[in-house]
Amino acid sequence: MTKVLFKDLANIDYQEAWDIQESVFQKTVKLKLDNQRIINGKATENNYNLFFCEHPHVYTLGKSGKEQNLLIDSIQLRAKHAKFYKTNRGGDITYHGPGQIVGYPIIDLEAFGLGIRTYIENLEESIIRNIARYGLEGKRLKGATGVWLDIDKAGKTRKIGAIGVRASRYISMHGFAYNVNTDLNYFDYINPCGFTDKGVTSLEKELGRKMDIEVIKQELLEDMTAVFGWNLIK
DSSP: OOEEEEEEEEEOOHHHHHHHHHHHHHHHHHHHHHHHHOSSSOOOOOOEEEEEEEOSSEEEEOTTOOGGGBOSOHHHHHHTTOEEEEOSSSSSEEEEOTTEEEEEEEOBTGGGTOOHHHHHHHHHHHHHHHHHTTTOOOBOOTTOOSEEEOTTSTTTOEEEEEEEEEEETTEEEEEEEEESSOOGGGGGGBOGGGOSSOEEOOHHHHHTSOOOHHHHHHHHHHHHHHHHTOEEEO
């Protein structure tokens, strides 16, 4: 079974985490291409990676996003102790901050027999299973990625998990953001994922209590391992 190496980067600056991702991503792509060129020799095993982390306050904009979905200027950003980055992932604008589990799987989708749509659905399913542990029913919303609550209740639909990925040569990077104890006020300064008519929530808000994020991380690892069938190495 293909190995996936897990590391918790803890609280880390967004750019620093992105640099780590890019380095691992480029090495993974290079080894895949090198292995494809081997005719008679033995290929080198290409292990894959899953990073968890939390970021200081930051807004990130995907390739298909619109900068006007950030509703504050650079001076206001600094006042909120937040940064802004344009990224090479899919999707529109989102927020990352303390109390949010951000996951970055860097894997070969082909090695796991996954297309990009199924991969995204597996990320969503992992969060859906995790919130189900706490009595919440997460669903997918037609025309959007992520995990949502009350999709059939007008004015009540809200997102608890966001997805934004990049894949090249079927190697993935970026990933998901799962609101656990997230300060939801920071979402007031953007149109989250480009939506103006839907809300954002967190596990803490839904359950009415602060959650132990370390416990949630361990549970989420179990959920992802079950969904993806990974041989996870901690």
